[in-house]
Amino acid sequence: MSQSVHRTDVVIVGAGPVGLFAVFECGMLKMRCHVVDALDMVGGQCTALYPEKPIYDIPAHPAIEAAALIDRLAEQAAPFAPTYHLGQQVEKLTRTDEGRWLVETNKGVQIDAKAVIIAAGCGAFGPNRPPLDGLEGFEGTSVFYMVRRRQDFAGKRVVIAGGGDSAVDWALSLSEVAEKVSLVHRRAKFRAAPESVARLDALAREGKIEMVVPYQLAGLEGADGQLTAVRVATLDGEEKAVPADAMLAFFGLSMNLGPIADWGLNLERSHIAVSLPGCATSAPGIFAIGDIATYPGKLKLILCGFSEAAQAAHAIHPMVHPGEALHFEYSTSKGVPGA
The missing domain is CATH 3.50.50.60 (FAD/NAD(P)-binding domain)
Known part of the structure; x- marks a missing residue:
């Protein structure tokens, strides 16, 4: 068991395209992230299942291969120096006395964070x-x-x-x-x-x-x-x-939420119910975005997951920076650290 506990602002569960973009959105709001994924690489299904599949509905890209999309998203997140914990699964979420969340993986890694974003796609997946x-x-x-x-x-x-x-x-x-x-x-x-x-x-x-x-x-x-x-x-x-x-x-994927099903969140048909705006779950400080999240009118599109990542980051900001006014600025105005 790990003897040290990492402390950060946000833990992101899932390193697929939506999880990677959440790193960027949190970073733009000066929030540090640790990212956990069961695969030994970033990219989720895009990397594991269809790296050469062309994706046609990403803005500004008439067509882009899944692996190339992941490369660009990882590059976009890189200036914010996320810490990746790959090849391991989050097994336990515990609310601490400080009102934070302690995230524990099956490899003994412990991460203490003010908020958690679940971007786990469809959870553990396998073909039908x-x-x-x-x-x-x-x-x-x-x-x-x-x-x-x-x-x-x-x-x-x-x-x-x-x-x-x-x-x-x-x-x-x-x-x-x-x-x-x-x-x-x-x-x-x-x-x-x-x-x-x-x-x-x-x-x-x-x-x-x-x-x-x-x-x-x-x-x-x-x-x-x-x-x-x-x-x-x-x-x-x-x-x-x-x-x-x-x-x-190609008959779809069978979904298995795994340990997520035991985290006390409101579930609807193997999805996590969230409220808008912000994509908050039924547990304070836990948010869900991407394919695993559901709400009325939900569209399972990567670009919708990107929007949800931005909403979650803005909802988390007051938890990480209490009392600090958030003045919305376009990225073209504020730039990116190191750019």
Whole structure:
């Protein structure tokens, strides 16, 4: 167990894009931050699951790869010298006699802070796996739930299963390098950005993407971990085989809040309920932002998480600097320390 206790202004739980931007927002208000994340790197899902995935809804970036976005956010936070505690999970939050919060991790690190910002995304996450016989024998060799390097699929016949943004975005991206991309979905309507769906339709008309709709996964063919085909079926049971060297299954992530569920916060369907403005939780001094936070009208967009980070930082300021008036200034006026 750690013998020393770190003291800081704010602890941020989660080093994904929203957590990193919270470091910047707190720093601009002269608040020091420690950041804890279960992964051994910053970036959250952007780094762990899809570093090469293009993101299209970041202001001023018509398209930016997830890893590049994380690099820019870490660079933006760097002038404020955050302390990172990576590869460890917050297990316990305790209210101290001073009205502060003691944060304890599974590695014995203890951090005493005036406020806590939970930016843990969807908590501990894992892929929702399709219920296919023999699936485990192909996982990691020719069946995947994420794309780390686009070039890994160059020249291959790729079957993508799913109907959301990830499935559509990767169909568009991999169509540029794969020999063939086949997109399997149980209906013709996709739950993705309209512009992306329009591009998908255009590539399908050009023959660059095969639309396998309305079908759903029915089975896998191959041996020794290597796919040769993916069997698909209509709702009426009519089956066919789609030749494939690899399959990407995008059916979302299963959420597990882990220790967060035991912190005494108001939870709604595995999310933390917060009040606006400020993103305060039911516990004084604890705030939640990003995908883990919920409120009426919530949109799960990175740019909304950025806004929530700014709101939380401004709500925390009087806790860290009591009695000090906060005169709002634009960053173009006040600049950044060291700039």
